[in-house]
Amino acid sequence: MRRFLRSLGQLGRGAPGWGLSALLVAGVMTAALGWMVLDRASILRGGQRIELRPQPVDPRDLFRGDYVILTYEISSPPAGLWNDASELGLVDGDRVWVRILRELDPAPGAPLWRVAELFAAPPASGAGRDSVVLQGRLRGSSRVDYGVERYYVPEGEGLALEALIGAETGPDGFAPIVVEIAVDRNGRAAIGALKVRGQRVFEEPLY
Amino acid sequence: MRWLDRVTGEDVERWRAAGWVTTAGAAGIRAEMAARPPLVTPAAALAVLAAALLCFGASAFVAANWSAIPRPVKLGLFIGALWVVYAVAATAMIRGLGALGQAALVLAIGLFGASVMLTGQMYHLSGPPTDALLLWTGGAALTAAMFRSKPALAFTAGLTLLWAEWSAFQAWTAFWPFLPAWALVAVLCWRERWGAGAHLIALGLGYWAFVLGFRFGEPSLSGAAHNVIGALCVTLAGAMMALDRHPPAALPGAARERLPMIAGYAFALAAASLLTGQAFAEDAAFAPLAAAGLATMAGALWLGAQADRTGVIWLAALALAGELMMIYVRTVGTLLGSAAFFAVSGVITGAAALVAWRLSRRNRAPEPAQGAATEIAEQTAPETRT
Numbered sequence: 001m002r003r004f005l006r007s008l009g010q011l012g013r014g015a016p017g018w019g020l021s022a023l024l025v026a027g028v029m030t031a032a033l034g035w036m037v038l039d040r041a042s043i044l045r046g047g048q049r050i051e052l053r054p055q056p057v058d059p060r061d062l063f064r065g066d067y068v069i070l071t072y073e074i075s076s077p078p079a080g081l082w083n084d085a086s087e088l089g090l091v092d093g094d095r096v097w098v099r100i101l102r103e104l105d106p107a108p109g110a111p112l113w114r115v116a117e118l119f120a121a122p123p124a125s126g127a128g129r130d131s132v133v134l135q136g137r138l139r140g141s142s143r144v145d146y147g148v149e150r151y152y153v154p155e156g157e158g159l160a161l162e163a164l165i166g167a168e169t170g171p172d173g174f175a176p177i178v179v180e181i182a183v184d185r186n187g188r189a190a191i192g193a194l195k196v197r198g199q200r201v202f203e204e205p206l207y
Numbered sequence: 208m209r210w211l212d213r214v215t216g217e218d219v220e221r222w223r224a225a226g227w228v229t230t231a232g233a234a235g236i237r238a239e240m241a242a243r244p245p246l247v248t249p250a251a252a253l254a255v256l257a258a259a260l261l262c263f264g265a266s267a268f269v270a271a272n273w274s275a276i277p278r279p280v281k282l283g284l285f286i287g288a289l290w291v292v293y294a295v296a297a298t299a300m301i302r303g304l305g306a307l308g309q310a311a312l313v314l315a316i317g318l319f320g321a322s323v324m325l326t327g328q329m330y331h332l333s334g335p336p337t338d339a340l341l342l343w344t345g346g347a348a349l350t351a352a353m354f355r356s357k358p359a360l361a362f363t364a365g366l367t368l369l370w371a372e373w374s375a376f377q378a379w380t381a382f383w384p385f386l387p388a389w390a391l392v393a394v395l396c397w398r399e400r401w402g403a404g405a406h407l408i409a410l411g412l413g414y415w416a417f418v419l420g421f422r423f424g425e426p427s428l429s430g431a432a433h434n435v436i437g438a439l440c441v442t443l444a445g446a447m448m449a450l451d452r453h454p455p456a457a458l459p460g461a462a463r464e465r466l467p468m469i470a471g472y473a474f475a476l477a478a479a480s481l482l483t484g485q486a487f488a489e490d491a492a493f494a495p496l497a498a499a500g501l502a503t504m505a506g507a508l509w510l511g512a513q514a515d516r517t518g519v520i521w522l523a524a525l526a527l528a529g530e531l532m533m534i535y536v537r538t539v540g541t542l543l544g545s546a547a548f549f550a551v552s553g554v555i556t557g558a559a560a561l562v563a564w565r566l567s568r569r570n571r572a573p574e575p576a577q578g579a580a581t582e583i584a585e586q587t588a589p590e591t592r593t
Contacts, residue, residue, distance in 0.1 A: 018296075018297040018298075018300040018301050018308075018354070019297050019301070021297065021353035021354050022293040022294060022296060022297035024349075024353055025293060025315075025346075025349050025350050025353050025354075026289055026290045026293040026294075028346070028349060029286075029289055029319050029322075029346050029349075030286050030289070030290075032323075032342060032345075032346065033282065033285065033286060033322055033323070033326055036323075036326050036327070036330070036332060037282065037326065037330060040330050040332060091380075093335075137335065145333075145335075147332070147333055147334050148331075148333060149333050150331060150333035151331050151333075152328050152329070152331055190331075191331050204331070205278075207278060207279050
């Protein structure tokens with residue numbers, strides 16, 4: 001142990017120092033990159049799956065390069081909840097927890113979920129099949145971002161997706177495109193799949 | 208004595224003919240030159256070329272098949288490249304190849320940043336981009352601390368400023384987390400006893416206080432405030448340079464030595480403020496502001512060359528690069544378009560070349576008088592006197 005601590009003191013000096021430094025720094029960076037991937041995989045593996053209907057933002061700006069910007073029915077909570085947010089002292093950039101409730105019999109093209117409550121801390125009562133708590137960040141004066149607003153598509157396939165977002169529900173009753181997200185027990189979300197007319201067109205593997 | 212690598216046999220003969228060195232001295236210089244190994248041998252040059260071609264081939268192959276490569280393999284490539292570059296850095300340090308080692312560290316930091324961004328893209332991680340930038344900055348700081356590397360520390364400082372700029376821009380409030388982060392950078396600079404780092408710390412604090420600090424409150428006034436700050440700092444910088452060139456008799460020597468430093472600080476803050484003011488300016492006001500910015504930076508370049516202050520020249524050149532980028536960002540896609548941008552860039556580059564030429568002409572040492580050369584020769588080789 002004493003020799004190990006002495007070698008730490010030599011870090012950055014001499015042959016063993018440079019080698020140890022390289023090992024340590026490369027190791028920490030590898031762990032950081034690995035954590036980014038494993039953290040997301042844990043959400044997909046064990047999270048509750050829900051479907052959200054993305055809304056058109058601005059077709060001209062929807063695509064930048066090969067990724068699509070997704071905005072959902074739950075991205076803009078009702079005005080009354082924003083009063084609650086300011087009473088809680090929440091400002092732009094703050095972390096929030098949002099309880100969303102499933103619409104039991106949504107009309108074609110209508111939102112599948114709606115925002116019911118806004119919290120400054122994780123709520124005591126948990127989620128159920130028709131009630132999910134999501135973790136997000138306040139953006140500006142009327143938005144919440146949940147970390148599922150960007151999806152990178154294979155090159156050349158973005159324009160077809162763009163046309164589907166905001167299109168009317170088909171005769172089979174399915175919204176043209178829905179986004180399936182996984183939500184873990186801490187409210188963190190990850191995109192699991194993109195569905196077009198009920199069929200999975202893009203599915204996210206764990207790794 | 209690496210300067211000896213640039214001396215040729217003709218130079219030695221010219222010195223001998225001018226009487227600056229004796230015949231024995233010239234022979235000694237030629238012997239020293241012959242004994243030194245060449246900087247680059249043909250074998251080493253070919254090896255470097257082969258390595259570069261192999262790297263290019265590997266990169267081209269990966270790029271062509273990028274979409275077909277599974278994500279775990281891509282991640283493995285990023286991580287593998289990181290380990291290789293850090294191994295190269297450590298090996299270079301151990302063998303005393305300091306410059307190669309430092310270059311490898313800078314490359315490794317850049318590679319880590321690219322890995323973070325690409326991993327986020329591959330796995331659709333759409334959190335705040337400032338979080339990714341913070342992770343990148345943390346990796347850079349760890350590299351600078353563990354390898355005690357000044358280039359890595361400079362990279363860390365740049366990333367910290369970028370993180371603060373981006374975070375403050377999104378939040379429109381004072382970004383207090385910058386202070387503890389900058390304190391960490393200051394500690395690392397102090398640990399290395401890095402004089403230039405002290406200037407960097409002071410400039411960073413000035414940027415946070417004057418440039419970021421005046422961004423908050425009424426957004427419509429932010430640009431005007433920055434233009435005012437920029438104008439004041441330009442005035443201060445100009446006054447310092449003028450005093451440096453024509454110092455009053457009453458000015459103490461110690462104070463005079465610090466004038467270029469004060470001018471440099473003032474100019475750096477002026478450039479940052481002016482560029483920020485231009486970023487906020489309406490389209491109609493941008494052109495005159497950009498012209499004023501270009502004139503200021505060109506003037507600083509000329510003054511720095513006149514006063515032979517390399518630091519001021521470097522600052523002015525960096526500020527010019529920033530101004531050109533601002534013009535590009537604001538004008539590309541408008542009526543002005545790329546043609547105007549390249550025309551302006553050509554004018555600026557030509558002006559900078561003219562300044563550089565004047566500087567090199569001024570700093571070329573005048574040929575000594577023949578009498579002085581003979582005296583030097585007699586002092587160095589008294590046995591040759593008849």
